[in-house]
Amino acid sequence: MKGVFHLKKDKKMIVCFLTPAVLMFFIIFLYPVVRTIAMSFFRVEGVSDAVSTWEFIGIENYVTLLQTPIFLDSMKNMLKIWFFGGIVVILISLLFAAILTNGLYGKTFYKTVIYIPNIINAVAMATMWITAIFNKRFGFLHNFFDFFGSDLAKVDYMSGSAKFWSLLAAFCFGSVGYYMLIFMGGIERLPLDMYEAATIDGASKTKQFTRITLPLLRGVMKTCLTFWSIGVVGFFVWSQMWSAPLASELSTTTPFVYMYNITFGTQGNTFRNAAMGATVGVLMALTVLVVFFLINLLIKDDDVEV
């Protein structure tokens, strides 16, 4: 009896168990993606305008957007965050992962503390940086350089061209913990016997790291780059925090901020343009796709699958 009905029951179960998740997927992801793509080919003023009021204009939105200097500058900012921030975060987290997997006493304590910034609300974190570290009257950097009598105490990290870099530094600082843990996971999964053999052959720790660890970490590296790219495209709160009380500022704006401004109309008295916001969204998704493709092309994932 049981055996006979087993398959049928399973089918029912598969349908029952899968339907809610798939339904959610359709409502929250598939439908919005399709609508966003469609919207980017129309002229739409407000986000919630009925489809009947949309006016088809082909790729005009894309052409306009790619000629809008402020959007291009926001792209440039994002690229800078991705590139410089990426290098710094990957290098530091790799270094920390290497140090901490080396048998350091107090490893658990260190990695817990280093990860802390990740679990703190970004608004709280940004407030801390802006006040505790960068404030030029009472911030840490001011006091630090003041203690040594250095002129650096007078640098204003929150204005002019320094603003972008202070933003980047704070953002990167918070990201290190996460990538460090991923790298540590990768390193700890590597087969120990290879290192034992290398130690017997007289290879130094550094050499072991560059010759064995790094090449074997390619798959993990790919994961990190992927996560980093997704994270940078969603760059919004930090930018808002750094430009407060203004809605946005040239030196710290990103495509996400631009999308918010153009869709909800924070740009002075210029009119809202929801379709343009959708166009920004599509372009960002394409960017992510291209980056994924490049990462997959450049880094061959041939390390030991664990």
Place this chain on the structure above:
Amino acid sequence: MKTSKLLKVVCGVCAASMMLTACGGAASSTSSTTNSESTPATDSTSQTESTGKTLTYWSMWNSTEGQAKVIQEAADAYEAATGIKINIEWKGRDVKNLIAPALDAGEKIDIFDQDYVFISNTASKYAADVTDMVEEAGLEEHMLPVLVETAKSYNDGALKVIPYQPYTSGVWYNKAMFEDAGIEKVPETFTELLDVCAKLKESGVNPMACDQGDGTALLMGYQLARYLGQDGVLDLVNNAKWGEVEEVKKAAEDIHSLFANGYMSEYSPSNYPDGQNELGYGETAMVLQASWVPNEITQNTGAEIDWGFFPWPAVEGGVDGIEAGMVGAQGYAIVETSEYKQEAFDFIQTVVTGENDLKMAQAVSSIPADTANTEWPLAVSGAEPYFKEMTISYLWAVGLQENGNYKDYIQEAINQLCKQEIDATGFVDSLSGL
């Protein structure tokens, strides 16, 4: 085992939080009723039958701000008197972004407030024409003419906004520091301003401070407007004539000289609100800002300053003098689709006139909206004589922030100029390159 306990804890937290939020909701509604009890007017009328009408008001204030407290009291008093409930959603400044999508979507909102030019211009299609209601209630004679004129100019003479919390702008200074430096007369021309700066610097204080953003935009905006007038500046912005008008370079040189001569504090332009707070710490004598700045400085630093005021000085060969200034206000809009326009208007009238208006002015040291309230709060009273003489009104930042496509570039260039990363020539170059 340990993990299953965890699950239980998590579920417990979940359930508790739902209960708490439910309680929280109840608590907040009771707190608003306790507020109403504190207003004297309520006691006699608290028995008024509820009409069941509820108006929804999206407010630009956060509930903790001084303005919000006065508005909440006014709403409670209004409900007590008429039985009409005003449901206030404290949205904060983001209401500017959220109001239009919400109204497009048919959300039921009756009243919202924002900058009065924003309502008259950008949001005018959502705002009801209140000209007749204002006339009928005789409200116009309580309003500042300059605001009414500006508001009407956007909608062919129709009034779509009821302004309140007006502001003016100019240089706010510490009178004691001026005395110490032996300055007897406030400057009326830019050259005199430079003299005043020199004297202040000699006396050992920073002459001026400013904040990056609005602060620097005001500096450059005023200087440009003194040379070119409001229309001239708008022409620059909208037609990108930065390279063709020679006054741009002159204005940039003037502003640059303030920084280069050390007339600005060493930290300027600072991150808001550090620059203006320097006045509160007794380090700096002057700041160019709108009339909310004395209150902000006092709140931020606890300083008690004897405030003086003078309008931004005139320049040689300029179009405008001290008779022109940046004035503005917040404003109330009644939503076009509202069913209760008259009720909304009646409520707004209680906020912008008489006792409530006076309370608002005292609470945050702002200028009274009702012209019948002649007594200005002490901190801003220095601006009163100039305000009354003012004949020309500028837009906020003289319109430098109007054009969404490149306001960020103008701001960036101004910031660089103030940081002395570029000079006047560089300023002109970077803007004419757009």
Place this chain on the structure above:
Amino acid sequence: MKKFKRASTLDMQKQLRLLPGHIVVGLWCLFTIGMLGWIVAASLSTSPEIMRGEALKFATGLHFENYVKAWSSNNISVFFLNSLLYASCTMVGSLAISAPAAYVLGRYVFFGNKLVRNGFITAMSLPQIMIVLPLFSLATSAELTGSKVVLIFIYIGMQVPYTTTFLISFFSNLSRVYEEAAAIDGCPPMKTFWKIMLPLAQPGIVTVGIFNFMNIWNEYFLSLIFASSERNMSVGPGLKSVLTAMQYTGDWGGLFAAVVIVFLPTLVLFLCLSRTIISGITAGGVKG
């Protein structure tokens, strides 16, 4: 485990050799702790003291009333409870939807399995700005923008792909023996899942539940758009609004108290469960 043994043998000479490493990560940790410590100190101080750089002197004593002020008059209590509601509902809701889905995806071969999995992985890497506009119009046409329900619904949906993907590996690693034994005992498959398989996957469920909780607690953009009025706001935009208001009212002590109140729950949660969380990231990160 092997590594753990290696690290726990405290060998002074070796640690001395590793001193540069200790210094580098030690300074980094010191900086982090110092920053948090300063915020806590500043939250017990007054605005003028903070501004004059005397936050650590406590010349006027410890101002615990900053916390009272932040909690009640700065409305942090409302934001806090909202976030608690959003985060816990999302955690429970997404688990309730994802765990069964992950179970069948991880243990059964059927047509479309691979497609659904790939769909979820794609959804995880989709930039938020790609989906937010239609969601907003959906919410407004359903006249739900002012309610908490819509945000919770969206949050749950947003977390489903990640939660499912994370749990698939946990379910697929379980032994077949349990289900076979259950089937022999006459237990129907669905009951088998709830009674036997789900409890077996508990470590994974707890880990991903905590992640969901923290993600939602720290979420900003969706809350900004879908819960714009103060009574619905979560801690992120709420704190931002306190910050904005603070620039007009100048209550820095209250602001820092608010900051502490906002980060404390996740910090405590993390410190208590750091081992689960950290091992979850290392495992999930590599697989993801």
